[in-house]
Amino acid sequence: AKDLHHSCQWGFGIRWGDNTTDTGMQRLALSEEDKSVRDWFIQTMKDLKCEITVDEMGNIFAVRPGRRKDVPATFIGSHLDTQPTGGRYDGILGVLAGVEALKRMDEMGLETEGGVGVVNWTNEEGARFPVSMISSGVWAECIPLSKAHNLKEVPTVASLPTAASAPETMKSALQKIGYLGSVPCSYKTTPMAAHFELHIEQGPHLVSANQRVGVVAAVQAYRWFRLKVIGRDTHTGTTAFEHRADALYAFSRMMVRAREIAAARGCLASVGIIEAKPGSVNTVPGQVNFSLDIRGPETELVAEVEKELRADFDAIAAEEGAGIGKPCRVEWTLDFDSPAVKFHDDCIDCVQQSAHAVVADAPVAVPESLVRHIMSGAGHDSVFTSKRVPTSMIFVPCNDGLSHHPEEFCSADDCATGASVILQAVVRYDRK
Amino acid sequence: AKDLHHSCQWGFGIRWGDNTTDTGMQRLALSEEDKSVRDWFIQTMKDLKCEITVDEMGNIFAVRPGRRKDVPATFIGSHLDTQPTGGRYDGILGVLAGVEALKRMDEMGLETEGGVGVVNWTNEEGARFPVSMISSGVWAECIPLSKAHNLKEVPTVASLPTAASAPETMKSALQKIGYLGSVPCSYKTTPMAAHFELHIEQGPHLVSANQRVGVVAAVQAYRWFRLKVIGRDTHTGTTAFEHRADALYAFSRMMVRAREIAAARGCLASVGIIEAKPGSVNTVPGQVNFSLDIRGPETELVAEVEKELRADFDAIAAEEGAGIGKPCRVEWTLDFDSPAVKFHDDCIDCVQQSAHAVVADAPVAVPESLVRHIMSGAGHDSVFTSKRVPTSMIFVPCNDGLSHHPEEFCSADDCATGASVILQAVVRYDRK
Numbered sequence: 001a002k003d004l005h006h007s008c009q010w011g012f013g014i015r016w017g018d019n020t021t022d023t024g025m026q027r028l029a030l031s032e033e034d035k036s037v038r039d040w041f042i043q044t045m046k047d048l049k050c051e052i053t054v055d056e057m058g059n060i061f062a063v064r065p066g067r068r069k070d071v072p073a074t075f076i077g078s079h080l081d082t083q084p085t086g087g088r089y090d091g092i093l094g095v096l097a098g099v100e101a102l103k104r105m106d107e108m109g110l111e112t113e114g115g116v117g118v119v120n121w122t123n124e125e126g127a128r129f130p131v132s133m134i135s136s137g138v139w140a141e142c143i144p145l146s147k148a149h150n151l152k153e154v155p156t157v158a159s160l161p162t163a164a165s166a167p168e169t170m171k172s173a174l175q176k177i178g179y180l181g182s183v184p185c186s187y188k189t190t191p192m193a194a195h196f197e198l199h200i201e202q203g204p205h206l207v208s209a210n211q212r213v214g215v216v217a218a219v220q221a222y223r224w225f226r227l228k229v230i231g232r233d234t235h236t237g238t239t240a241f242e243h244r245a246d247a248l249y250a251f252s253r254m255m256v257r258a259r260e261i262a263a264a265r266g267c268l269a270s271v272g273i274i275e276a277k278p279g280s281v282n283t284v285p286g287q288v289n290f291s292l293d294i295r296g297p298e299t300e301l302v303a304e305v306e307k308e309l310r311a312d313f314d315a316i317a318a319e320e321g322a323g324i325g326k327p328c329r330v331e332w333t334l335d336f337d338s339p340a341v342k343f344h345d346d347c348i349d350c351v352q353q354s355a356h357a358v359v360a361d362a363p364v365a366v367p368e369s370l371v372r373h374i375m376s377g378a379g380h381d382s383v384f385t386s387k388r389v390p391t392s393m394i395f396v397p398c399n400d401g402l403s404h405h406p407e408e409f410c411s412a413d414d415c416a417t418g419a420s421v422i423l424q425a426v427v428r429y430d431r432k
Numbered sequence: 433a434k435d436l437h438h439s440c441q442w443g444f445g446i447r448w449g450d451n452t453t454d455t456g457m458q459r460l461a462l463s464e465e466d467k468s469v470r471d472w473f474i475q476t477m478k479d480l481k482c483e484i485t486v487d488e489m490g491n492i493f494a495v496r497p498g499r500r501k502d503v504p505a506t507f508i509g510s511h512l513d514t515q516p517t518g519g520r521y522d523g524i525l526g527v528l529a530g531v532e533a534l535k536r537m538d539e540m541g542l543e544t545e546g547g548v549g550v551v552n553w554t555n556e557e558g559a560r561f562p563v564s565m566i567s568s569g570v571w572a573e574c575i576p577l578s579k580a581h582n583l584k585e586v587p588t589v590a591s592l593p594t595a596a597s598a599p600e601t602m603k604s605a606l607q608k609i610g611y612l613g614s615v616p617c618s619y620k621t622t623p624m625a626a627h628f629e630l631h632i633e634q635g636p637h638l639v640s641a642n643q644r645v646g647v648v649a650a651v652q653a654y655r656w657f658r659l660k661v662i663g664r665d666t667h668t669g670t671t672a673f674e675h676r677a678d679a680l681y682a683f684s685r686m687m688v689r690a691r692e693i694a695a696a697r698g699c700l701a702s703v704g705i706i707e708a709k710p711g712s713v714n715t716v717p718g719q720v721n722f723s724l725d726i727r728g729p730e731t732e733l734v735a736e737v738e739k740e741l742r743a744d745f746d747a748i749a750a751e752e753g754a755g756i757g758k759p760c761r762v763e764w765t766l767d768f769d770s771p772a773v774k775f776h777d778d779c780i781d782c783v784q785q786s787a788h789a790v791v792a793d794a795p796v797a798v799p800e801s802l803v804r805h806i807m808s809g810a811g812h813d814s815v816f817t818s819k820r821v822p823t824s825m826i827f828v829p830c831n832d833g834l835s836h837h838p839e840e841f842c843s844a845d846d847c848a849t850g851a852s853v854i855l856q857a858v859v860r861y862d863r864k
């Protein structure tokens with residue numbers, strides 16, 4: 001836990017309390033702050049005598065060798081980048097738990113069969129470069145390297161003032177901070193025996209049920225889109241409503257409708273980024289660009305919500321501007337598609353046994369009741385590793401289920417519990 | 433008309449056709465392009481032997497002396513700045529008609545009693561610095577100089593890449609292009625006998641009634657606000673709708689409601705600028721800033737729409753986030769308040785007589801039917817000059833009533849008609 005907050009010294013975000021650690025984090029992927037924490041991570045792992053690999057996506061793999069050289073290492077992985085108004089736990093906890101695990105193994109003089117590694121995946125958040133888990137996606141060969149390298153940063157990330165005028169690509173940003181490695185980004189070049197990830201839940205279930213550990217068995221489906229509504233610029237003072245093709249008014253109706261439709265199917269639909277052009281008080285916006293994030297427990301449900309929204313958005317667009325025979329149009333671009341995922345039974349078993357072992361001393365009648373099987377609402381790099389190697393995850397509770405917010409909080413106890421569970425899970429898996 | 437397009441060489445905007453003049457304009461106030469056209473304007477007026485005054489707001493006054501030195505000049509005025517996706521006529525036509533009028537007077541060897549001046553007012557559009565007509569407002573001593581000098585540019589104007597990171601104030605922008613004059617900006621220091629302004633209608637009435645000249649008798653009321661909706665950042669993938677205080681969803685409901693309420697009272701309500709923070713695909717925006725422009729034919733109606741919207745927006749905000757006991761809040765800031773205006777009867781008479789004279793040769797039974805008394809939907813610098821000196825305006829039709837759009841268009845004939853009317857009106861007024 002000391003190390004966790006230590007690693008947060010690069011990229012302080014919004015302050016919400018009086019203690020030194022009462023700040024959020026703003027460490028966007030491949031920013032200067034990200035470079036600093038990467039340098040720290042590599043130095044720390046070298047001090048632990050790990051072998052370091054940096055691949056073409058800037059993923060950093062640090063391996064503590066095992067007895068056998070002929071089998072790949074078992075990895076603990078997550079990410080050190082954050083949201084623009086992120087917290088100190090999302091991702092960071094997972095990497096730091098890996099560092100902690102290796103330190104413990106050294107302290108105990110523990111020798112493993114295969115090696116044990118820690119991996120920091122690049123741009124998991126998808127906040128600066130708008131495809132989440134992109135670098136584990138390339139590693140899994142689910143996302144082409146060229147697509148990832150050419151992906152541009154979003155124009156609205158306040159902390160990076162060049163974003164609007166001359167957006168960086170992932171490749172140029174990797175070069176800029178010196179993390180464009182030469183090793184191919186692939187599960188073939190940098191293989192793993194398995195991937196385990198510790199993460200805060202980012203949702204309310206553990207905390208409201210008073211449970212301490214989540215054994216993550218699955219991840220819900222999601223799709224990310226960029227949408228463009230095209231209307232007509234015109235004067236706000238002289239143009240009657242019937243004579244407008246107001247792209248922002250059409251957007252507003254779409255957003256209201258999106259919640260309605262998603263809710264009816266037990267799904268979510270959210271808009272995080274919006275840009276209205278030309279952006280003048282007295283010009284009706286002729287163009288609106290926005291992001292749309294649809295999620296649901298089943299891949300099929302997400303597809304259904306998308307289908308309904310496509311029809312409804314078209315209808316809304318057609319109405320706005322119909323009076324002048326110049327209706328709005330709406331265009332969709334799919335940026336990212338992550339079907340629902342089920343994790344590997346072997347890994348789930350290791351996590352579950354470890355969780356039960358760790359909570360065994362709890363002063364409650366049935367300690368196992370402190371452990372819950374859970375589906376993740378958020379995506380994680382484990383989604384992509386699971387396509388290639390046995391994978392599962394461990395969740396620990398966070399206050400109020402709040403995440404992607406500066407006040408995101410996980411108690412030192414819960415962090416420690418999670419770290420113990422992941423260490424045990426890895427050792428268990430190694431012995432299988 | 434040649435000069436009109438000539439003056440458009442600084443700040444080409446969006447191209448919409450094949451002819452050299454088939455582009456819009458993007459000449460934001462106090463940009464480099466604005467500096468160029470100002471330099472051109474001053475040189476042109478000096479060539480016409482005018483006396484030039486540049487005041488603390490960068491307003492440029494050029495005066496052709498009359499017989500008498502003891503009376504102030506009668507002015508023809510408008511503005512050379514444009515919207516980010518503006519056209520070639522809005523404002524520009526008015527200044528160029530002034531230049532043309534002075535050239536004609538020279539050609540005819542016409543001597544006037546008082547002088548005749550042309551004024552280019554700074555930042556009439558309110559596009560870059562979000563208070564329209566601000567510099568005629570300071571001149572009329574209706575807006576304090578310090579408020580105007582400290583006004584910041586909007587962060588969203590795409591063409592000025594520094595706007596987001598280090599926004600200029602009007603004062604710093606004036607300095608940057610060398611147009612921070614030393615003469616006090618006041619009707620007391622730079623007095624006028626009267627102010628006439630030629631402008632495209634920017635609305636559909638003249639063109640749909642097939643009329644050629646609008647005698648502008650009044651201007652509708654408007655108010656500009658900046659609003660802030662404050663909710664809570666949270667994860668899009670893990671946060672149920674009931675657990676959200678989604679500032680952008682609340683905004684969407686507000687915008688839908690604003691049209692409803694304004695329409696019910698024969699008013700307009702429009703949003704031109706929006707910014708959602710933090711601006712990440714997978715973070716529910718915890719803050720939305722937007723502009724609101726309310727207009728109506730009577731000052732009281734605008735106040736009523738505002739009052740209803742304040743109540744309704746509060747109610748919408750209160751609902752969003754109620755489930756977590758952290759409802760959204762909404763804050764209003766009034767940036768600009770322009771009550772309805774009636775122009776001066778003497779000026780209206782001069783314009784009307786001139787308009788009738790100019791259309792007298794028209795091949796229709798009642799040429800006067802080509803002239804219409806009209807209320808302006810848009811604000812103009814004449815709104816502020818009218819507070820201090822007799823003022824009125826002349827409108828000419830524009831295609832489709834379209835303005836604040838690159839395809840804004842006024843035929844060469846209509847431009848010429850307008851220029852003739854304003855020249856005659858000024859001469860008539862001078863002789864009174």
Ligand SMILES: NC(=O)NCCC(=O)O
Pocket residue numbers: 090124125126132133202377378379380667669714
């Ligand atoms: N865990 C997390 O916040 N990942 C970002 C990807 C997502 O939006 O779910």
Ligand SMILES: NC(=O)NCCC(=O)O
Pocket residue numbers: 235237282522556557558564565634809810811812
């Ligand atoms: N004429 C014109 O477009 N002026 C800008 C001020 C307004 O928004 O009405």
